[in-house]
Amino acid sequence: MKNKQFNSVLIVGGGVCGLGIGWRLAQANRPTTVLEQREVGPNSLPAATWASAGMLAPHVEAEPGEERLLPLLLESHARWPAFTQELKEASGVDVGYRTEGTLVVALDRDQVERLRFQYEFQRKLGLELTWLSGDAARQREPHLSRNVIAALYSPHDHQVDNRQVLLALRQAFLAAGGTLREHASVAEILVEKGEAQGVRLISGEILHAPVVVVAAGAWSATLPGLPPEARPPVRPVKGQMLALQTPLDAPLLRHVVWGRDVYLVPRKDGRLLVGATVEEKGFDAQLTAGGVYTLLRRAWEILPGIDEAPIVEMWAGLRPGSRDDAPILGATPVKGLILATGHYRNGILLAPITADAISHLILTGETPESIRNFGIGRFHR
Ligand code: GLY
Numbered sequence: 001m002k003n004k005q006f007n008s009v010l011i012v013g014g015g016v017c018g019l020g021i022g023w024r025l026a027q028a029n030r031p032t033t034v035l036e037q038r039e040v041g042p043n044s045l046p047a048a049t050w051a052s053a054g055m056l057a058p059h060v061e062a063e064p065g066e067e068r069l070l071p072l073l074l075e076s077h078a079r080w081p082a083f084t085q086e087l088k089e090a091s092g093v094d095v096g097y098r099t100e101g102t103l104v105v106a107l108d109r110d111q112v113e114r115l116r117f118q119y120e121f122q123r124k125l126g127l128e129l130t131w132l133s134g135d136a137a138r139q140r141e142p143h144l145s146r147n148v149i150a151a152l153y154s155p156h157d158h159q160v161d162n163r164q165v166l167l168a169l170r171q172a173f174l175a176a177g178g179t180l181r182e183h184a185s186v187a188e189i190l191v192e193k194g195e196a197q198g199v200r201l202i203s204g205e206i207l208h209a210p211v212v213v214v215a216a217g218a219w220s221a222t223l224p225g226l227p228p229e230a231r232p233p234v235r236p237v238k239g240q241m242l243a244l245q246t247p248l249d250a251p252l253l254r255h256v257v258w259g260r261d262v263y264l265v266p267r268k269d270g271r272l273l274v275g276a277t278v279e280e281k282g283f284d285a286q287l288t289a290g291g292v293y294t295l296l297r298r299a300w301e302i303l304p305g306i307d308e309a310p311i312v313e314m315w316a317g318l319r320p321g322s323r324d325d326a327p328i329l330g331a332t333p334v335k336g337l338i339l340a341t342g343h344y345r346n347g348i349l350l351a352p353i354t355a356d357a358i359s360h361l362i363l364t365g366e367t368p369e370s371i372r373n374f375g376i377g378r379f380h381r
Contacts, residue, residue, distance in 0.1 A: 007031065009362060010199055010207055012186050012223065013215035014040045015049035016162070016347055017340045019169035019180075020355030021213060021362075023090075026176035028363055033207065035184040035199065037219070040170045041163075046285035048217050048347050051239065051317020053265045053275050054162035055256055056080055056349050059127040059154045060102050060118075068373060069326045070125065073346060075370055076353035077156070083352040084160065091171035096161030096268050102256040103137055104152040105144065105302055111260055112150045119152055129154050143252045143305045159256055159265060162348050189214070189225035189337070196336035200225075211362055213338045218283070218318040220341035230332035233379055234342045236283055236318035239276035240291040244309035246272050252305050262298035271312065274299045285316040319344050323379060329357060330367050330375040338362065339376055 009025055011018045014036025025032040036044070044050045055061075058073035084097040106112040122129055130153040137151035138144050174180060187204075189212060190197040198208040214220050218236035246252045248270040257264045265273040277291045292314060300306055322328055322342030327350060329340055340358045343350050357371045367375070 006210065008033070008209045009211040009213065010035060010209040011213040011215055012189070012199065013217060013220075013341075014044070014170075014180065014182070015047055015215065015217055016166060016169060016351040017217075017343065017354045018213070018215035019166070019173050020351045021215065021340060021358045022178045023169055023173040023176055024355045024359035025362060026173055026178035028359065029177070030363065031179075033179040033181060033209075034173065035186060035201075036180065036182050037185040039182045040166060040180065044166075045315055046317045048317050048319050048343075049166050050163055051241065051315055052162045052348055053241065053263065053273050054096075054160045054165070054348050055102070055157070055263070055265060056159060057102055057154070057157035057256070058349060059122060059129060059157050060104050060152065060258060061157075061345070062122050062125060062127060064121060066325065067125070072327075072353060072370060072374065073349060076350045079352035079356070080158070080160070087165070087168045087172055090175055091168040093164055093168035093171060095164045095168050097158065098160075098268070099158045100254045100256075101153060101155040102157035102258065103132075103141060104154070104258040105137060105148045106150045107145070107147045107259065107301060108149070114260075115150055115152060127154075128156060141253055141255060141257065143303055144257070145302055145304055148302065157256065160348065161267060165348065165351070186223055189223050191225060191227060191334055191337065194334055196334055211336045211338065213340055213358065213362075215340040217320040217341060217343075217347075220320060220339070226337075227334060229380065230334045230337050230339070230376065232328045232339050232341050232376060233323045234320045234328065235280075237321040237344065238279040238281045238285060238316055238318055240279075240287055240295065240314070240316045241273060241275040242292060242295060242314040243312050244272045244274065244306055245312045246270050246306075246309055252303055252309075257302060259298055259302045262295055262302070264299055264303060272306065272309065283318065285318055287314050287316055291316075320347070327354070327374055328376050329354065329371040330361060332376055
């Protein structure tokens with residue numbers, strides 16, 4: 001191996017995780033190259049970072065069965081205010097961090113019962129949530145339908161503009177001295193005698209490095225060359241979304257609002273995101289009439305004022321779903337081969353802790369306590 005490459009790092013995947021880890025490594029003067037198969041930005045669809053909604057919502061999204069994941073989500077959530085600040089200083093990009101909080105609304109008796117169950121479960125976990133009547137919810141959000149009969153208010157479930165985060169991370173990574181290779185598709189992860197050696201690109205070019213990080217989202221399991229014991233059990237989970245334009249001077253919402261299988265996310269520029277379907281369709285990222293119709297119907301039931309709002313964009317993204325819906329983070333049985341994938345519905349939320357923990361592992365050789373439960377070994381026990 002050539003001398004200048006003795007401590008370099010290759011990161012496969014230029015999403016929020018790959019670039020976040022890369023940024024931290026570049027800040028520590030570690031020679032780091034991020035390989036992205038498309039471009040970082042609009043053309044990265046259907047990769048999850050660009051496609052997602054940017055909700056930072058560990059409280060209202062906490063579900064039974066995810067208790068072990070919650071501390072990781074909360075720890076990353078706590079890092080977001082400093083992360084946005086640092087990103088802004090490093091990149092000059094405002095990532096649209098908003099702290100109005102989140103409402104979860106119920107439209108009928110069935111939904112109220114579900115909401116009550118959710119409220120009691122989340123309160124037992126020690127999460128701060130307030131039960132509201134329909135009228136109290138409308139005091140917070142006057143455009144909510146008269147049919148909203150109850151709601152939860154979660155003051156600490158915030159949001160960022162995920163697309164701005166991606167552009168900021170790209171800028172910060174480059175400014176810190178990182179190398180970004182776009183349109184660089186990996187043909188093979190090179191492993192010899194149980195040690196990572198680098199990657200071969202589809203162009204035939206070989207890049208040597210003793211550390212290779214797989215942060216390729218939904219594509220992480222498809223990379224040739226990964227030995228079975230290091231191949232993360234990750235699959236694509238499709239989400240269709242759309243954006244409506246609402247007047248800047250009279251926004252329809254300020255909070256993020258969840259209903260049954262739908263959420264509405266107001267952006268500072270007047271866009272109102274409506275998401276998202278959850279579909280097992282492999283790598284199919286097509287929009288469907290049924291998907292878009294269902295989202296619009298559910299959104300309209302909650303917020304009838306969207307009736308006249310122009311649809312300005314529709315898209316689908318592929319979440320990297322793992323077998324237990326928790327991320328796969330840390331070392332593998334292959335020396336130098338590290339995983340940062342499987343973030344499923346929490347990729348943006350988990351970006352700060354993923355960047356900090358994986359870069360710490362690479363720089364010191366120690367796996368931080370926060371991610372010890374999330375290694376690939378849990379699937380092989
Ligand atoms: N976290 C939002 C989604 O997965 O749709």
